[in-house]
Amino acid sequence: MGKAKTSNPLMPVAAGLLAWLVPGAGHLYLRRTLRGIIICLCINGLFWAGVAVGGVFTVDPIGQRWWFAAQMCAGTSCGAAWYYQKRVHRNLLVQADALAAESNRRVTPHEAYTRLLVKNNYDLNYPSDTVARAYSGVAGMLNLLAIFDAVLLGAIGRLGEPPPEKKQPPKERPR
Amino acid sequence: MIGTLFVNPIEMGRDHIWLVLPLCAVVALVYKTVRVARLKDLPLQVLGLWAYMLAGLIILGVVLYLLV
Numbered sequence: 194m195g196k197a198k199t200s201n202p203l204m205p206v207a208a209g210l211l212a213w214l215v216p217g218a219g220h221l222y223l224r225r226t227l228r229g230i231i232i233c234l235c236i237n238g239l240f241w242a243g244v245a246v247g248g249v250f251t252v253d254p255i256g257q258r259w260w261f262a263a264q265m266c267a268g269t270s271c272g273a274a275w276y277y278q279k280r281v282h283r284n285l286l287v288q289a290d291a292l293a294a295e296s297n298r299r300v301t302p303h304e305a306y307t308r309l310l311v312k313n314n315y316d317l318n319y320p321s322d323t324v325a326r327a328y329s330g331v332a333g334m335l336n337l338l339a340i341f342d343a344v345l346l347g348a349i350g351r352l353g354e355p356p357p358e359k360k361q362p363p364k365e366r367p368r
Numbered sequence: 369m370i371g372t373l374f375v376n377p378i379e380m381g382r383d384h385i386w387l388v389l390p391l392c393a394v395v396a397l398v399y400k401t402v403r404v405a406r407l408k409d410l411p412l413q414v415l416g417l418w419a420y421m422l423a424g425l426i427i428l429g430v431v432l433y434l435l436v
Contacts, residue, residue: 232402242390246377314377342402
């Protein structure tokens with residue numbers, strides 16, 4: 194419990210990297226198991242709750258770059274959501290180009306893209322967009338906090354939970 | 369419904385304001401998990417911070433309502 198181990202200089206880097214990749218993994222690496230599990234469940238749960246509310250375009254690196262920067266702090270969860278968003282986006286672009294070509298350019302590819310978004314029910318509107326991006330963005334920001342904590346604990350070489358506080362005997366009053 | 373979850377957005381009404389409750393709860397839980405020295409104190413600390421955050425938001429809402 195609470196062993197100080199400063200011999201490994203890679204520990205803060207590994208803890209930070211793990212904490213970014215999988216929320217809570219940095220704390221698990223530092224043998225703070227229960228804290229790691231709580232962080233993992235809370236951050237991943239909040240992130241995916243946001244994606245459930247907002248759908249595939251919750252993660253949008255082009256239209257919502259600041260939210261995307263916050264979401265990216267959630268690590269692989271955001272990576273998976275981004276990968277799926279890119280796939281859907283590419284498919285829609287191809288369909289929009291085909292639609293624009295069919296109409297002899299009376300409809301621009303951008304208009305066709307917007308129509309396809311609405312038609313396929315991917316369109317993210319208020320208030321779902323606010324809730325979705327707030328949930329997933331805050332999840333990323335919370336993971337940033339966990340990353341800093343893991344790096345700091347790794348830097349001071351603290352493994353495991355802190356030792357219980359020793360109760361000091363009450364001081365005798367001078368008579 | 370389950371098939372479209374994570375793909376299509378969920379329509380929301382005016383009652384989406386209540387979703388701030390779980391958001392604040394998770395913020396309080398993660399923050400206190402990182403900060404608290406002994407995990408035994410975690411539930412009480414989380415409850416305290418959650419109430420503190422909600423009280424702050426309500427006061428801010430009332431002040432903004434009166435000013436704007």
